[in-house]
Amino acid sequence: MTSTTEAPKPAFRLSQLIYDSRYRSITIQVVAMILFFAGFAWLIENTVSNLRALGKDFDFGFLWNRSGYDINQHLIPYTNNSTHARAALVGILNTLLVSFIGCLTATVIGVLAGVLRLSKNWLVSRLMAVYVEGFRNVPLLLWIVLIFAIMTEATPQPRDFREGGSAAMLLWHSVAISNRGVFIPAPIWGAGSGILVGIFVLSLVAAWYYRRYARKLLFDTGRLLPMVWPAILIAIVPTVLFYFILGRPVTLDYPTLGGFNFKGGLQIRNSLIALWVALSVYTGAFIAEIVRSGILAVSKGQSEAAFALGLRPNRTMSLVILPQAMRVIIPPLISQFLNLTKNSSLAIAVGYMDVRATLGGITINQTGRELEGMLLLGLFYLVLSLLISGVMNIYNNRIKLKER
Amino acid sequence: MKKSLFFGALTVATLIGAAAHASTLDDVKARGKLNCGVTTGLVGFAAPDANGVWQGFDVAVCRAVAAAIFGDPMAVNFVPTTGATRFTALASGEVDLLSRVTTWTFTRDTDLKFDFAAVAYYDGQGFMVPKSLGVTSAKDLDGATICIQTGTTTELNLADYFRANNMSYEPVPIETNAEGQQQFLAGACDVYTTDASGLAATRAAFEHPGDYIILPEIISKEPLGPVVRHGDNDWGDLVRWTFYALVAAEEYGITSANVDEMAAAPTQNPEINRILGTEGDLGAMIGLDKDWAVKAIKAGGNYGEIFEKNIGENTPVGLARGLNAQWKQGGLQYAMPFR
Numbered sequence: 001m002t003s004t005t006e007a008p009k010p011a012f013r014l015s016q017l018i019y020d021s022r023y024r025s026i027t028i029q030v031v032a033m034i035l036f037f038a039g040f041a042w043l044i045e046n047t048v049s050n051l052r053a054l055g056k057d058f059d060f061g062f063l064w065n066r067s068g069y070d071i072n073q074h075l076i077p078y079t080n081n082s083t084h085a086r087a088a089l090v091g092i093l094n095t096l097l098v099s100f101i102g103c104l105t106a107t108v109i110g111v112l113a114g115v116l117r118l119s120k121n122w123l124v125s126r127l128m129a130v131y132v133e134g135f136r137n138v139p140l141l142l143w144i145v146l147i148f149a150i151m152t153e154a155t156p157q158p159r160d161f162r163e164g165g166s167a168a169m170l171l172w173h174s175v176a177i178s179n180r181g182v183f184i185p186a187p188i189w190g191a192g193s194g195i196l197v198g199i200f201v202l203s204l205v206a207a208w209y210y211r212r213y214a215r216k217l218l219f220d221t222g223r224l225l226p227m228v229w230p231a232i233l234i235a236i237v238p239t240v241l242f243y244f245i246l247g248r249p250v251t252l253d254y255p256t257l258g259g260f261n262f263k264g265g266l267q268i269r270n271s272l273i274a275l276w277v278a279l280s281v282y283t284g285a286f287i288a289e290i291v292r293s294g295i296l297a298v299s300k301g302q303s304e305a306a307f308a309l310g311l312r313p314n315r316t317m318s319l320v321i322l323p324q325a326m327r328v329i330i331p332p333l334i335s336q337f338l339n340l341t342k343n344s345s346l347a348i349a350v351g352y353m354d355v356r357a358t359l360g361g362i363t364i365n366q367t368g369r370e371l372e373g374m375l376l377l378g379l380f381y382l383v384l385s386l387l388i389s390g391v392m393n394i395y396n397n398r399i400k401l402k403e404r
Numbered sequence: 405m406k407k408s409l410f411f412g413a414l415t416v417a418t419l420i421g422a423a424a425h426a427s428t429l430d431d432v433k434a435r436g437k438l439n440c441g442v443t444t445g446l447v448g449f450a451a452p453d454a455n456g457v458w459q460g461f462d463v464a465v466c467r468a469v470a471a472a473i474f475g476d477p478m479a480v481n482f483v484p485t486t487g488a489t490r491f492t493a494l495a496s497g498e499v500d501l502l503s504r505v506t507t508w509t510f511t512r513d514t515d516l517k518f519d520f521a522a523v524a525y526y527d528g529q530g531f532m533v534p535k536s537l538g539v540t541s542a543k544d545l546d547g548a549t550i551c552i553q554t555g556t557t558t559e560l561n562l563a564d565y566f567r568a569n570n571m572s573y574e575p576v577p578i579e580t581n582a583e584g585q586q587q588f589l590a591g592a593c594d595v596y597t598t599d600a601s602g603l604a605a606t607r608a609a610f611e612h613p614g615d616y617i618i619l620p621e622i623i624s625k626e627p628l629g630p631v632v633r634h635g636d637n638d639w640g641d642l643v644r645w646t647f648y649a650l651v652a653a654e655e656y657g658i659t660s661a662n663v664d665e666m667a668a669a670p671t672q673n674p675e676i677n678r679i680l681g682t683e684g685d686l687g688a689m690i691g692l693d694k695d696w697a698v699k700a701i702k703a704g705g706n707y708g709e710i711f712e713k714n715i716g717e718n719t720p721v722g723l724a725r726g727l728n729a730q731w732k733q734g735g736l737q738y739a740m741p742f743r
């Protein structure tokens with residue numbers, strides 16, 4: 001009684017795997033999968049057998065051996081008695097440092113240049129166009145090497161700063177620009193400086209709350225409190241006050257000439273400057289284009305409406321255009337940050353000791369652990385990139401259009 | 405079942421592949437050229453001349469090996485390598501032989517899986533400074549900024565030396581000698597350090613060599629020699645004995661000028677006869693022709709001739725034989741017996 005209405009089930013034939021569109025895609029996927037795994041297995045097998053042929057094993061133990069080499073720029077204590085793992089960490093921090101400050105300055109430069117390129121002022125917009133095209137269309141490596149060459153060839157040697165020498169320090173004898181880098185005063189954190197830092201952080205939080213309050217007031221009641229200067233005052237005044245109340249806990253260590261080089265102060269090496277500046281202006285040019293396209297993507301009606309409501313151009317830009325443009329800007333901006341981070345490995349051209357130079361360079365070379373070192377290096381860049389895009393995606397989700 | 409068959413086939417394929425690569429000599433012969441790793445440019449040791457032909461002490465070792473195999477000293481592909489890329493180039497098989505001012509050390513010989521065929525030049529690490537700096541001893545270098553080539557023994561020795569003498573320094577890492585030279589001349593570093601021979605060779609290329617001095621301290625032992633991959637002992641033997649043939653040739657007075665004449669007929673000295681193949685057949689034992697050593701010596705002369713022509717006292721590099729004199733002259737160059 002039940003089976004009479006059912007159509008007879010056709011027998012499954014093998015040829016259906018190819019000719020029947022219901023099965024074909026599965027067949028293709030299975031075949032592709034098998035090929036992929038076979039290729040992968042071949043790679044592994046090939047690596048293992050070649051390592052065996054060379055008599056090498058696969059072992060990360062070298063990371064805990066003494067490194068034996070020195071690194072000029074280290075943000076954490078490091079000597080040649082430290083381990084290779086620590087040398088790698090020093091390199092990682094150097095990579096993070098240049099990527100972080102690079103992303104910051106690139107964003108500032110990019111936003112300024114992108115907005116200014118849309119300026120009604122012919123000269124300004126042309127200048128920005130020249131900047132964008134000039135930097136976007138010349139390889140990054142050239143900029144790095146060029147800036148480095150200028151910094152080392154066109155600046156005086158430390159000994160030129162001696163009495164009667166041809167060079168002099170700037171800004172009341174506090175800054176020296178030399179072919180060894182730029183020397184600036186370094187802060188000395190005396191007793192009580194911890195409290196000062198704490199106060200500064202609290203003031204920043206307070207300033208942020210003030211802005212939030214002012215904003216809410218504006219949206220709720222339409223009353224406009226001044227936003228910028230009170231926030232700045234809140235952020236700075238308590239710190240300055242307490243600086244004197246606590247008896248000046250933070251003092252400055254000025255660079256002075258001693259022996260071969262400047263002693264004291266903070267040395268910003270030319271390799272860092274060259275890499276930082278080149279990465280910033282190069283990536284900034286791309287960001288400028290992203291910002292410009294983001295702004296242009298906001299329909300003209302929006303700014304016309306804002307003007308009709310009597311908003312001044314500045315406010316229109318910051319309250320109406322930019323928040324909407326951000327939705328278009330953020331996703332490509334993420335990839336620019338990722339590019340900058342990975343491009344920082346061009347540090348090799350100027351001897352900046354990033355992770356590629358320590359773990360991926362000297363360590364690999366002194367220990368002969370190319371495979372292990374390169375795998376770790378790849379893993380580091382992978383994790384870093386995923387982290388950056390993860391954080392940026394959270395931000396993107398917060399500002400994106402909430403559809404109700 | 406099918407899977408294991410597949411992997412079985414793969415393994416066999418890789419094994420066959422590995423077997424085919426077992427003999428470096430066969431590879432070189434099949435290719436018709438020797439791939440030789442040299443520096444990116446260090447006048448006197450390895451650098452292309454005005455016609456683009458590689459010249460130098462290290463280059464001469466490559467040419468002698470090529471001549472021993474093919475009878476043609478020009479049958480060499482020179483592969484420029486930096487301090488940091490040379491070992492990868494050798495381990496990966498990109499070069500058959502590395503003749504690039506490379507120091508024989510324990511880890512390179514064992515852990516890095518290489519073999520040093522011989523010591524072609526006994527050297528040590530030194531320091532070069534501008535005269536105007538007023539420094540006369542390496543002990544005065546506390547706080548100096550120093551240019552060093554990365555991936556070398558140089559950077560390790562430097563760290564050890566400054567630690568032992570309780571001094572500090574600022575290292576400026578560089579990739580190639582050319583880069584180091586440029587930074588040093590621009591004054592971006594106070595001191596340039598590397599093997600003393602390398603310093604002399606680098607200084608010879610300066611516009612005003614007289615403005616720079618090499619400090620008296622030698623802080624390490626740097627035995628420089630040709631390197632091959634560990635594992636192919638036959639190939640290592642071939643390189644070693646080709647080099648020894650050059651050293652022995654100097655000891656016995658065989659030169660590029662008289663080698664043909666001496667090889668024409670057996671001489672009174674049986675050792676010379678064995679080297680030149682007029683007695684016995686040593687060549688066959690290393691897979692080469694009877695007259696392999698004759699061809700190697702004809703390529704660039706014996707060890708002494710190669711030294712004098714490229715880095716000797718009458719060249720701009722101007723190195724004395726010193727430790728590299730024949731053992732009979734109080735040096736360390738000593739060819740093992742040919743018998």
Ligand SMILES: N[C@@H](CCC(=O)N[C@@H](CS)C(=O)NCC(=O)O)C(=O)O
Pocket residue numbers: 442443444445446485486487504505506507553555556557558579580581582598599602603606626628
């Ligand atoms: N002998 C040392 C260092 C040899 C070395 O790299 N010397 C430099 C400085 S003279 C050189 O030859 N450079 C040539 C180049 O840059 O290609 C070692 O084996 O680690």
